[in-house]
Structure formats: structure tokens, C-alpha cells
Amino acid sequence: xxxxxxxxxxxxxxxxxxxxxxxxxxxxxxxxxxxxxxxxxxxxxxxxxxxxxxxxxxxxxxxxxxxxxxxxxxxxxxxxxxxxxxxxxxxxxxxxxxxxxxxxxxxxxxxxxxxxxxxxxxxxxxxxxxxxxxxxxxxxxxxxxxxxxxxxxxxxxxxxxxxxxxxxxxxxxxxxxxxxxxxxxxxxxxxxxxxxxxxxxxxxxxxxxxxxxxxxxxxxxxxxxxxxxxxxxxxxxxxxxxxxxxxxxxxxxxxxxxxxxxxxxxxxxxxxxxxxxxxxxxxxxxxxxxxxxxxxxxxxxxxxxxxxxxxxxxxxxxxxxxxxxxxxxxxxxxxxxxxxxxxxxxxxxxxxxxxxxxxxxxxxxxxxxxxxxxxxxxxxxxxxxxxxxxxxxxxxxxxxxxxxxxxxxxxxxxxxxxxxxxxxxxxxxxxxxxxxxxxxxxxxxxxxxxxxxxxxxxxxxxxxxxxxxxxxxxxxxxx
Numbered sequence: 001x002x003x004x005x006x007x008x009x010x011x012x013x014x015x016x017x018x019x020x021x022x023x024x025x026x027x028x029x030x031x032x033x034x035x036x037x038x039x040x041x042x043x044x045x046x047x048x049x050x051x052x053x054x055x056x057x058x059x060x061x062x063x064x065x066x067x068x069x070x071x072x073x074x075x076x077x078x079x080x081x082x083x084x085x086x087x088x089x090x091x092x093x094x095x096x097x098x099x100x101x102x103x104x105x106x107x108x109x110x111x112x113x114x115x116x117x118x119x120x121x122x123x124x125x126x127x128x129x130x131x132x133x134x135x136x137x138x139x140x141x142x143x144x145x146x147x148x149x150x151x152x153x154x155x156x157x158x159x160x161x162x163x164x165x166x167x168x169x170x171x172x173x174x175x176x177x178x179x180x181x182x183x184x185x186x187x188x189x190x191x192x193x194x195x196x197x198x199x200x201x202x203x204x205x206x207x208x209x210x211x212x213x214x215x216x217x218x219x220x221x222x223x224x225x226x227x228x229x230x231x232x233x234x235x236x237x238x239x240x241x242x243x244x245x246x247x248x249x250x251x252x253x254x255x256x257x258x259x260x261x262x263x264x265x266x267x268x269x270x271x272x273x274x275x276x277x278x279x280x281x282x283x284x285x286x287x288x289x290x291x292x293x294x295x296x297x298x299x300x301x302x303x304x305x306x307x308x309x310x311x312x313x314x315x316x317x318x319x320x321x322x323x324x325x326x327x328x329x330x331x332x333x334x335x336x337x338x339x340x341x342x343x344x345x346x347x348x349x350x351x352x353x354x355x356x357x358x359x360x361x362x363x364x365x366x367x368x369x370x371x372x373x374x375x376x377x378x379x380x381x382x383x384x385x386x387x388x389x390x391x392x393x394x395x396x397x398x399x400x401x402x403x404x405x406x407x408x409x410x411x412x413x414x415x416x417x418x419x420x421x422x423x424x425x426x427x428x429x430x431x432x433x434x435x436x437x438x439x440x441x442x443x444x445x446x447x448x449x450x451x452x453x454x455x456x457x458x459x460x461x462x463x464x465x466x467x468x469x470x471x472x473x474x475x476x477x478x479x
Contacts, residue, residue, distance in 0.1 A: 008045065010052040010060035016044055017061075028063060029070035033078075034414070034462065036071065040080050040091050041413050050090045051081070078417070094417075108452040111421040113249070113397045113441035115370065117315035120362050121355065128350040135346050143334055143342055145171025145322070146349040152356035153322050157306075160281075162295040162324070170330045171344050175279045175309035175321040176202055178333075179242065182275050182305055182323075183210035185336035191239035194232060196224070198400075198428035198437070200249045200277070203242050212239070216430040219248075224255055230266045240273050245296055247280040250428050250439040251400045252393025257293040264299030273329075275305045279321075282313040282363050285371045286394040289363075297324065305329060310352055312397060313366055318348045370397060376446035380453035385460065388438075398441040403460070406435035410463040411456065418455040 008016075020035035021028055039045040051057070054072065058065040072089060075081040079094035144150070150166040157164035172178040187193060189211035195203065197216035207214045215236045217229045224245075233241070245255040245263070255263065267274050276296045282289055297304040309321035323333060355362055374392070377399060381388055389402035403411075412424040425434030440456075442449060 007050040008052070010056045013052060013057065014060050028067045029074065032061075032063075032067065032071035033074045036075055036091075037078070037080055037417055038410075038413050040093075041416050045091045047091055047093050050088050053088070107416070108420045108444065108448055108455070110439075110441055110444070110452055111423045112316075113439070113443055114311055114316040115366070115397070115443040117317065118362060118365055118369070120365070121315055121318075121351070124351050124354045128347070128354050131350055132347050135350070140346050141343050142171070142346065142349070143337060144330070145169065145344065146346060146353065149349045149353040149356070152353045153324070156356060156359060157295070157324055160290060160295060162297055162306075164324055165327075167327045168324055168330060170323040170325070170333055171349060172307075172321045172323060173319050173341065173344050174311060175277055175307045176206065177340070178307035178309075178321050178323045179203060179275055179277070180206050180210070180340065181333045181336050182240065182273075182307075183207060183212060184339065185332045186273055187212045187239045192236050194229070194236065194238040194241040194243075194272070195430065196243060196248065197430060198250055198425070198434055199242070199430075200244065201423065201427040203277075204430055207242070214430045219251060219253075223253065224259060224263070226259060226262050226266070229263070233266055233270045233272055237270075238272060240275065241267070242275045242277065243296075244277045244280075246278055246292070247283060247393060247396030249277075249280065249396065250398055250437075252391065252396045252398060254394060255293065260293055260296055260299050264296065264303070267300045267303040272303060273305060274300070274303055275307055277307050279307070279309040279312055280396045281308070283367060283370055283397060284395040285367055285374060302326060310355075313363060314352065314355060318352055320344060320348055320352050370442065373442040373444065373446060373449060374399075377440060377442040377449045377453065380450045381440070384453050384457035397443050398439050401438045401440055403436045403438055403464075405464050407460065407463050408435045408438045411438060411459055414459045414463055415456060418459060420452050420455050420459075422456070 016039055017032075017035045021031045036045065040047070052060070054065050054068045058068045061068070072081055072083075076083065080092060081089055082092045083089040147166065149171055150169040153169050153171075154164040154166045170178075172181065183193070183206060187210055191212045192215045193207045193212045194215050194217060195207070197218045199216070204214050215232060215238055217225060217232050219225060245260065247254055266272075274296075278295065281292075284292055295306060297306050304325075306324040307321060308324075310318045311321075323330065325333070378392055381390065381399070381401070385401075387404045390399045393399070408425040412422050415422050423439055425437035425439070426432040428434055428437070428439065440453075444452065
């Protein structure tokens with residue numbers, strides 16, 4: 001239990017609440033409870049903040065004390081308030097249910113677009129034990145990566161139409177680590193880095209952490225604005241670019257071969273080094289990945305630094321990624337690596353090398369799993385959120401949903417109350433915004449996806465002033 005640690009005045013609380021009562025709403029206590037809940041979840045009312053007395057707050061709000069008492073009762077039931085005679089009422093973190101069901105033991109996490117491991121990964125751990133025993137006789141440091149894994153990754157690139165030697169491959173601790181290395185090696189404070197808008201949030205954070213400046217190029221309603229990208233490249237003269245052309249995160253789009261040729265011509269003409277994130281390339285759900293557009297490095301071999309990861313195709317817990325680049329660029333990245341770490345774990349590299357010895361069976365199983373989950377999410381949205389718009393992507397792991405109103409952040413905040421975690425659209429923009437957009441990954445099991453959408457529909461109806469289809473019946477708030 002959070003003990004009282006501070007106090008807020010009635011006047012200050014009224015200012016923080018703002019327009020807490022929806023126009024025309026007769027459920028004043030529910031609106032007040034939602035307002036307090038939002039302030040707790042956003043950190044404006046930290047746990048342990050003592051609230052004004054019911055009578056005092058009622059007077060400041062111009063409502064009855066009965067309304068405030070009813071709101072407080074609801075918040076106490078949800079675990080957001082605690083009360084004790086003589087000490088008043090204060091805010092608290094919601095309680096964890098004492099006897100959770102299988103579905104509600106953990107929040108339904110739609111913020112991390114990463115699937116659970118497939119069963120064969122555990123079998124691969126067993127298969128490499130003897131090989132790992134041999135490694136114990138050495139020092140265990142492979143700053144470029146274990147030779148076997150580098151060879152297997154080079155084979156995979158070659159099979160996808162990009163001839164690659166092992167000395168063009170660097171093993172990293174995920175694709176995010178790979179981007180951080182590129183930023184350290186190729187940019188300096190104040191340098192501009194071109195990105196799509198929207199884009200992967202952690203890429204924006206990495207660019208800013210390197211003291212560089214992200215320069216967004218908005219994506220149109222379909223495809224890429226290659227003319228706008230070319231103009232921005234000429235005008236801003238970025239030192240580096242970061243692009244996701246295969247099942248773009250978050251929109252799910254894929255740049256076709258002619259578009260890649262046009263983009264490559266811009267990169268060659270302006271000599272702009274470009275990190276191309278292929279983390280989702282193996283998740284071609286409607287076709288064969290080998291038959292997709294050639295990798296971007298085919299079109300601009302001297303400009304493109306390809307990064308990838310095992311987190312989406314295999315399992316995020318392996319914490320392994322890679323860089324494919326010209327050998328001289330790999331050498332620069334290795335030199336920059338010493339400021340971060342001295343190599344990736346040997347055992348996990350052996351496991352991933354084992355999985356890439358015959359990669360297609362496991363990847364086919366992953367694609368089949370994600371394809372089923374995509375269908376479940378699409379059907380659930382069409383049933384429970386019919387006013388939300390989206391394109392069904394041909395691959396990747398998420399839908400980029402257009403909302404009927406600018407309520408993305410409000411949905412994300414309120415969704416936590418019902419046990420759903422989701423990233424608002426603003427996280428995918430360099431300067432925020434995108435409040436009419438919400439990314440929904442289809443990385444959970446179908447029953448969990450359906451339940452998450454049902455809860456989001458209720459939340460969207462509450463914050464948007466509309467009634468969600470089927471809302472209300474049987475919804476159990478989850479802390």
C-alpha cells in the first residue's frame with residue numbers, strides 16, 4: 001500500500017482535471033473517476049498524493065458531495081485510491097488481482113510488437129550444447145560475431161539475391177544496437193538524420209541519444225513520397241538516413257522494386273549513407289520472401305547499411321541482430337563498438353546459427369502463425385471497431401489504424417485501466433502528433449487479440465463520446 005507522501009489543493013486538482021465531464025453526460029461520477037485515473041496513470045498525481053476532502057473538492061468543482069463520494073468509491077474499488085480514518089484519501093497504484101485468470105495474469109501487451117518463441121528454438125538450444133562445450137576452451141570474445149553465424153547470415157543474404165561474404169557481416173545485440181553503432185560511427189552532434197514519418201519510435205530515441213537531429217519525411221496515404229524524400233535530402237543534406245522499406249513499422253507498407261531503384265538513385269546521387277532496417281523482411285505473409293523485391297543494397301551497394309534482427313522472426317530473447325555492409329564500413333562499426341560492448345553472447349549465436357542451418361521450416365511456421373493472428377485481429381476490429389480504418393498489410397506484424405477522432409493518447413492512457421498496453425500514434429512521430437493513428441500488433445494469440453480489441457472498443461467509446469459496439473456487457477476492469 002502506498003502511504004500518503006504529499007498533498008494537492010482543490011484548486012490545483014480542478015486545474016489538472018480540466019474538462020473532465022463529457023458534454024451532455026449524466027454520469028458525472030464516472031467522468032470524475034476517469035479524470036483522476038488519467039492523472040494517476042500519466043504521473044500528474046503520483047502514488048501517495050493526498051486529495052482534498054470530498055466536501056472541499058465538490059465545492060471547487062461545483063458538484064454535489066454525493067458525486068465526488070461515488071467517484072471515490074469507484075476509484076477505491078479499482079485500486080487507484082486508498083482511505084484511512086483520520087488520514088484522508090490518497091492516490092495509489094492499482095492492485096494486482098489476487099486470483100487472476102489465464103487471460104488477465106499479465107496485461108495484454110500491444111505495445112511490444114514481438115511474438116513468443118516457437119517450440120523449435122528450445123530444441124536448438126539442446127542441439128548446440130556439445131558445440132558450446134568446445135567454445136569454453138577459448139576466451140569467448142567475438143567482436144565481429146561468431147564465424148559460424150556470420151557465414152550462415154551471409155548465406156541467407158545470398159539466397160535472397162544479395163551476394164554476401166562473411167566479412168561483410170557484423171553480429172550485434174539486436175537491430176537497435178546496430179543502428180546505435182551506425183550513428184556513433186557515421187554521425188556527430190547536430191548532424192541531421194533523415195527518417196520516415198511515422199517511423200520506429202526507438203530509432204527516433206537512438207538518433208536523439210546520439211545528439212543528432214531526426215528530419216522527418218511524411219509518408220502519404222499510400223506508398224512513399226520519393227519526390228519529397230529526394231527534395232529533403234537535397235535541402236537538409238543529412239549525414240545519415242534510416243528507412244524501413246520492408247513491411248514498414250508501423251504502416252506495414254513495402255516499397256516495390258521500381259520504387260527502390262528510384263530511392264537508390266537519390267542515395268547514390270547525394271552519397272547519403274542509409275541504414276535500411278530489414279527486421280521484418282522474413283515475415284512476408286502473402287508470398288515467398290525469396291520472390292519479394294531485391295534488398296535495397298542491391299540497388300545502392302555503397303550507400304546501404306542493412307540491419308536485421310532475430311526478434312520478430314525467431315525470438316526477442318535471443319537479443320541478436322546483424323549488419324550487412326561493405327567490409328570497410330563493418331570495420332568502422334567494429335571500431336565504434338568498443339565504446340558499447342565487446343561482442344555478443346556465444347551460446348545465443350550458436351543457437352541462431354543452428355536455426356539458420358535450415359531456416360525455412362521454422363520461418364514458414366512463424367509466417368503461418370502470424371498470418372492466423374493477423375486474420376484474428378482484422379476480424380475483431382471489423383466487429384468491435386467498425387469506424388476504425390486500416391489496410392491489411394502483406395507482411396510484418398501490425399496494423400496502422402486510422403481513428404475517427406484524435407484520441408490515440410487518451411486511448412493508450414485509459415487502456416491501462418482495463419489491462420491493455422498500447423503505444424499511441426504520437427510515439428511514432430518525430431514531433432509527436434499522429435493522434436488519429438494507433439498501431440496494433442498481431443503478435444498475441446487470437447483469443448488475447450480478440451479480448452484486447454473488445455476492451456479497446458470500450459475505452460474508445462468512453463474517451464470518444466461514442467458507444468462501442470457490444471460495449472459494457474461482461475467487461476471486468478483489470479489493474
